[in-house]
Amino acid sequence: MRAALVREFGGPEVLREEEVPLPAPGEGEVLIELEAAGVNRADALTRSGRYHAAGQPPIVPGFEGSGVVRQTGASVTDVGVGDRVFAFGGRPGFYAEYAAVHEGRVVRMPDGLGWDAAAALPVAPLTAFYCLRRLARVEPGETVLVWAAASGVGDVAVQLAKAAGATVIATAGSDEKLDWALGNGADHGVNHSGESVVDRVLELTGGAGAEVVLDTVGGARFGESLKAAGHGGRVVALANVALEESVIDTRDFYPKNVAIYGFQVTNLMQRLGYDPREDLAELASAVVAGDLKVHVDRTFPLREAAGAHRHLEGRLNRGKVMLHPGERG
The missing domain is CATH 3.40.50.720 (NAD(P)-binding Rossmann-like Domain)
Incomplete structure (x- = not known):
């Protein structure tokens, strides 16, 4: 699959689209074909090596995304193949065509919720x-x-x-x-x-x-x-x-x-036991009802991930910046 990869820490130019292995869903995980991924400040800090939980390159950034479940691992009970979902905390990261995500970090999309709005909710x-x-x-x-x-x-x-x-x-x-x-x-x-x-x-x-x-x-x-x-x-x-x-x-x-x-x-999830799925479902319902607007400032295809980071770090956005992994541009 294609992904935006960071092989060394640095400026936006270190984000390059490359072929990487397709992740196989493990126990309790689902494989999501991604339609949209949110671009966040934490992604830019990860790319530059200044994020406290970044790890070491190679890294595929991206903490949130939306798409369709294409495969499920063993013991998955909450979602199934074909479900429209949004998710957070996937591997290798959401700047990719696919991500494997534990079902505990996946939320079904209600009818009427678009890909960009859904992908923007978890952060x-x-x-x-x-x-x-x-x-x-x-x-x-x-x-x-x-x-x-x-x-x-x-x-x-x-x-x-x-x-x-x-x-x-x-x-x-x-x-x-x-x-x-x-x-x-x-x-x-x-x-x-x-x-x-x-x-x-x-x-x-x-x-x-x-x-x-x-x-x-x-x-x-x-x-x-x-x-x-x-x-x-x-x-x-x-x-x-x-x-x-x-x-x-x-x-x-x-x-x-x-x-x-x-x-x-x-930290709240990993160390203090917070499960955000109920809160995320409430936010999704508010968007569908028109009580909350997710303002998308600009979208970029995956190959222009570096441009998305320049746009964000230049403080040019009003609202969310998004990537569309399946868009070739």
Whole structure:
């Protein structure tokens, strides 16, 4: 089969389409012929060697995808050949024509759910859902600050926070992205490239601060998140795409009784027993019902995986970037 392979860590140019062995489904696994695969920040970090769980090359990136079950291994009971599914955590990775995935990481697609929307659910929407619903427990009337609101996670977070009855303050690095986030439902916007996010949040909340802060950036922004949180606020840190240390002053959060949550989905599943299939099924149903929109910014054929990474790392996207493994272009 064809796959986008990383043979040495580096820039987008190290992603090359090659022939690799077709994986055989093992005990409890299914073989999925992939129609779509999500492109995420973690993929770019994997390619560059900066992802904490990347392993060593050769590597086929990709944490999520959708397609049709073509073969099942022994003891598979939840899905069958011909089922339309979306999945996460497959091997060798979802930047490929096929992936073998344990059935515990496979969810049937409801009628009306498209390939791209389905493939996009396991990383960004699930992250936003878990952080806001399970950790921060957003309540009606609260103010939620969403960093990088035009990103994959930020896009969904704005929608989920609004659906929960919250007032949403969105940040973005350009006026164009800010306009997009406001069009997506955010109530207020802050261009974090030129404005003080903390000052703007305090101004908008009458000095009270935000009840919930979703920090999708990390680095120096984490310290700002703590300052922007109000008394009894909840700050959820889920990434460090800034790839820099966070220098904080404990006086910015402990006197306000601010709670800090960390989120990393792989650790949550592998070490803490989280099974996301029920949450993913709820997200899929919300998309079909029209209550949640998965905005796909751009799609690329598999052979242009390097271009997809350049697009993502250039911060050109508003919403998700996708690969279509079967598309020859």
